[in-house]
Amino acid sequence: DAMVIQNPRYQVTQFGKPVTLSCSQTLNHNVMYWYQQKSSQAPKLLFHYYDKDFNNEADTPDNFQSRRPNTSFCFLDIRSPGLGDAAMYLCATSRESTGGIMDQPQHFGDGTRLSIL
Amino acid sequence: AQKVTQAQTEISVVEKEDVTLDCVYETRDTTYYLFWYKQPPSGELVFLIRRNSFDEQNEISGRYSWNFQKSTSSFNFTITASQVVDSAVYFCALSEVKGSQGNLIFGKGTKLSVKP
Numbered sequence: 001d002a003m004v005i006q007n008p009r010y011q012v013t014q015f016g017k018p019v020t021l022s023c024s025q026t027l028n029h030n031v032m033y034w035y036q037q038k039s040s041q042a043p044k045l046l047f048h049y050y051d052k053d054f055n056n057e058a059d060t061p062d063n064f065q066s067r068r069p070n071t072s073f074c075f076l077d078i079r080s081p082g083l084g085d086a087a088m089y090l091c092a093t094s095r096e097s098t099g100g101i102m103d104q105p106q107h108f109g110d111g112t113r114l115s116i117l
Numbered sequence: 118a119q120k121v122t123q124a125q126t127e128i129s130v131v132e133k134e135d136v137t138l139d140c141v142y143e144t145r146d147t148t149y150y151l152f153w154y155k156q157p158p159s160g161e162l163v164f165l166i167r168r169n170s171f172d173e174q175n176e177i178s179g180r181y182s183w184n185f186q187k188s189t190s191s192f193n194f195t196i197t198a199s200q201v202v203d204s205a206v207y208f209c210a211l212s213e214v215k216g217s218q219g220n221l222i223f224g225k226g227t228k229l230s231v232k233p
Binding site for chain 2: 031040041042043045048050055088090092096097099100101102103105106107108109110111113
C-alpha cells in the first residue's frame with residue numbers, strides 16, 4: 001500500500017545532541033510537511049516542501065532544519081535539541097494545492113516521538 | 118485572522134450512543150476548505166472528510182455524518198451508534214490562503230472516549 005513512513009518510531013537523544021528524523025513516501029506527492037505536536041495540543045506546522053521549494057513557517061526556530069534530497073524522502077534535523085523540543089513529530093504529504101489554498105487532504109505518517117534526556 | 122474552535126476538550130460516551138463533535142471556524146476568505154482528521158492512540162492522523170466553502174450539502178459515510186452550515190460557521194461531526202474503535206482525538210481544520218500551497222489551521226482537538 002502506498003504510504004508515508006517515519007523512522008524511527010521513538011527517538012531518544014541527549015540535550016544539545018543533534019538528531020535527524022526521517023520520512024519517506026510512496027505516494028509520489030510533491031508536497032511534504034513536518035509538524036510538531038506536543039502533548040494534548042494540535043499539530044503545529046514547522047515547514048513544508050513544494051517539490052524542492054522550501055517554505056519555513058515564520059515562528060519555526062532556527063534550531064530546526066530540513067532536507068529533501070528527492071521526491072520520496074524528507075529529513076528533519078534538530079541541531080541542538082532542548083527539553084522543549086520533546087514532542088511527536090509528524091510527517092505528511094499531499095498533492096499540490098490549487099490557487100494557494102490548501103485544498104488537498106494530507107496523508108500522515110505514524111510520527112516519531114522524540115524524548116530529550 | 119483564521120481560527121478554529123473545538124469547544125469540547127473531552128467527551129465520554131457509552132458504546133452505541135450517538136455523539137456530535139462541534140467545530141466553529143472564523144475566516145474572511147470566501148473560498149476555503151474544512152477538514153476533519155482522526156488521531157487514534159497509535160498517533161497517525163487519518164483524513165476523514167474535506168468540504169469546500171461552496172458546498173453546504175451534508176455528507177454521510179456509514180456511521181459518520183457531517184453538517185456544514187455557513188450561516189453559523191460550523192462544521193459539526195456526528196458519529197452514530199459509536200463503537201470503542203471510534204475512541205480517538207478528532208481535529209477540525211481550516212485551510213487558509215498562504216504562499217503557493219496554503220496552510221491548515223487545526224483546532225485543539227476533541228478527545229472522544231467510547232466505553233463498552
